[in-house]
Every structure is written in C-alpha cells, then in structure tokens.
Amino acid sequence: MNTVEFLNVTKRRKDFAIEDLNLTIPQGYVTGFIGPNGSGKTTTIQMMMNILQVDEGDIKLFGTSHKDHKVKQKIGFVYDELFMYEDFTVNNMKSFIAPLYNTWNEELFQKYVQKFDLPLRKKIKKLSKGMKMKVSLLFALAHEPEFIVMDEPTSGLDPLFRRELLDILQEMMLKENQTIFLSTHITTDLDRIADHIIFIHKGKILFQKSMDDVKENYYVIKGRLDIIDMDTKELFIGVDETDVGFTALFEGDPTIFEPFGNDIVIEKATLEDIMFYMTRKENSNYGSPITEGTTIN
Numbered sequence: 001m002n003t004v005e006f007l008n009v010t011k012r013r014k015d016f017a018i019e020d021l022n023l024t025i026p027q028g029y030v031t032g033f034i035g036p037n038g039s040g041k042t043t044t045i046q047m048m049m050n051i052l053q054v055d056e057g058d059i060k061l062f063g064t065s066h067k068d069h070k071v072k073q074k075i076g077f078v079y080d081e082l083f084m085y086e087d088f089t090v091n092n093m094k095s096f097i098a099p100l101y102n103t104w105n106e107e108l109f110q111k112y113v114q115k116f117d118l119p120l121r122k123k124i125k126k127l128s129k130g131m132k133m134k135v136s137l138l139f140a141l142a143h144e145p146e147f148i149v150m151d152e153p154t155s156g157l158d159p160l161f162r163r164e165l166l167d168i169l170q171e172m173m174l175k176e177n178q179t180i181f182l183s184t185h186i187t188t189d190l191d192r193i194a195d196h197i198i199f200i201h202k203g204k205i206l207f208q209k210s211m212d213d214v215k216e217n218y219y220v221i222k223g224r225l226d227i228i229d230m231d232t233k234e235l236f237i238g239v240d241e242t243d244v245g246f247t248a249l250f251e252g253d254p255t256i257f258e259p260f261g262n263d264i265v266i267e268k269a270t271l272e273d274i275m276f277y278m279t280r281k282e283n284s285n286y287g288s289p290i291t292e293g294t295t296i297n
C-alpha cells in the first residue's frame with residue numbers, strides 16, 4: 001500500500017521543469033528524498049501538499065485526491081518557514097491550529113513543549129531558525145499524524161537536536177502505520193533512519209530504491225590509474241582521476257573486480273558518494289526518468 005502516488009506529474013516554471021514525474025511513498029516506512037540544491041524537492045513537496053498546483057498529472061494521498069481536505073487531517077507537515085505566523089506566540093498558534101484537528105493530543109503537545117524546551121509566550125519572529133523548526137515539528141506531531149512530511153527538517157538544527165529529532169522519528173516508527181517522508185541534503189541522517197530513498201536531479205527521478213538495495217549495490221572503487229582502460233571505465237557511473245589514481249562509483253556485483261586482487265580497494269558507497277558521482281556535470285544525462293508502473297524494489 002502506498003501513502004502517496006505521483007502519476008505523470010508535470011510542473012513547468014520559468015527556468016525549471018518537472019516533467020512526467022512518477023513516484024511512490026510506501027506506507028509504514030521512512031522514505032528519504034535526496035537531490036542537490038534546486039533539483040525540485042521543495043517543488044515536489046509543495047505539489048503533494050497542494051500548496052502548488054500541478055500543470056498535468058495526478059497526485060493521490062491515501063488513495064484519494066491530494067486536494068481532498070480530509071486527507072490533511074492525517075498529515076503532519078514540517079517546513080522551515082513559519083512565515084504566516086510570525087507575530088503569533090506558540091500559545092496563539094495552538095488556539096488557532098488545535099481546533100482544526102480531530103486527533104489533537106494536548107498531552108503530547110505539552111510533552112514536546114517540555115522536550116524541545118520551547119517558550120510558549122515569545123513571538124515566533126523572535127525565535128531562532130532551529131527553534132522555529134522545533135515549533136513546526138511540535139505542531140506537526142501533536143495531532144498524531146499517520147504521515148509526516150518534512151522539507152529539510154534538520155537544516156537549521158544543531159547536531160545535538162538533529163540527533164534528538166532522528167531518535168524521535170525512530171521512536172515514532174515503532175508506532176503502527178506511521179509513514180515518514182523527509183527531504184534533505186544531509187544524507188548521513190538518512191543512512192541512519194531511511195528505509196527507502198528517492199533521488200531527484202534536475203526535476204527527474206534518478207532512482208527510487210530500498211536502502212538495502214542501495215547498500216548492497218553501490219560501491220566506491222579505488223586504484224592506480226594504470227589499471228583502468230576505456231573498457232573498465234564503461235563499468236563505472238562516474239570516475240574521478242588524479243595523478244596518483246582513480247576513484248569511481250560502481251553499481252552491481254563487485255566480485256567482478258576480484259581479478260585485480262589487492263590492486264584495487266572496494267568500499268561500500270554512502271548516499272553522499274552516490275549523489276556526488278551521479279550528479280556530476282559529465283554525468284548529467286545519467287539515468288532516465290522512471291516511467292509509470294515502476295515501483296520501489
């Protein structure tokens with residue numbers, strides 16, 4: 001069962017376009033949404049939340065149209081700008097937001113106010129970026145959503161709170177039916193908590209895969225320059241060469257490099273390695289948009 005489905009979604013902007021985007025967010029898992037600056041993560045999330053109109057295609061949330069007001073009850077949306085509420089205090093916001101949700105949990109709200117150490121009577125505009133993010137998270141969590149959507153939730157946070165946030169998310173995943181979708185370029189956060197990864201670049205999905213698949217199939221290969229020729233290069237997604245040697249990203253079964261013995265080093269690739277090699281300029285045509293019917297494997 002999928003919590004979200006994008007079906008051939010197109011959105012054109014002046015210098016940027018998302019064309020024929022298909023993606024699925026599976027229910028009950030943490031899905032990480034990665035991609036370099038300007039690749040279309042926020043645009044995709046805003047379309048999903050119906051903040052931004054799609055030009056073509058369809059988006060389904062919980063099997064119904066993403067425009068259906070009832071589905072909003074089930075979603076906790078965390079983003080780093082609380083611009084609408086700058087002159088409100090947390091308490092003002094609560095009196096405005098809490099009645100909108102049938103599932104508002106006041107006890108949980110108070111628990112997170114304490115946990116996040118948030119002032120209830122200070123105007124939002126006087127809070128730091130990290131504190132605003134905590135406020136956004138507080139309101140998203142307090143109505144016990146089935147689906148949590150976060151756009152760059154850790155970007156304004158110090159390492160301690162980032163860790164705390166990831167722990168909270170992990171705790172929540174123990175709850176039945178919880179689905180989490182978070183966009184980030186801090187890919188190390190995802191190495192810890194994500195079950196699935198969706199990778200977007202220049203408005204196109206380069207891949208959607210399970211984290212297990214990513215961990216098992218991508219490797220960084222290092223060696224001396226003299227052991228690679230044009231044929232070997234073809235095996236790689238991207239190759240970095242210096243005077244002393246090469247470093248490359250490889251997808252597949254690394255045992256094919258066994259004949260090279262100790263002449264090469266094989267390491268598991270991190271998400272950062274994958275993002276780096278796949279989005280380099282010379283690889284700008286790497287991958288093709290995923291077509292309808294493609295599922296996460």
Ligand SMILES: Nc1ncnc2c1ncn2[C@@H]1O[C@H](COP(=O)(O)OP(=O)(O)OP(=O)(O)O)[C@@H](O)[C@H]1O
Nearest residue numbers: 013014015016035036037038039040041042043044
């Ligand atoms: N309101 C807008 N009008 C026109 N173009 C926009 C608007 N907002 C964003 N864009 C453009 O759309 C593209 C994608 O931006 P988007 O914010 O979706 O990327 P992103 O992956 O979230 O980036 P980042 O990681 O930097 O937040 C960029 O080229 C950006 O300049």
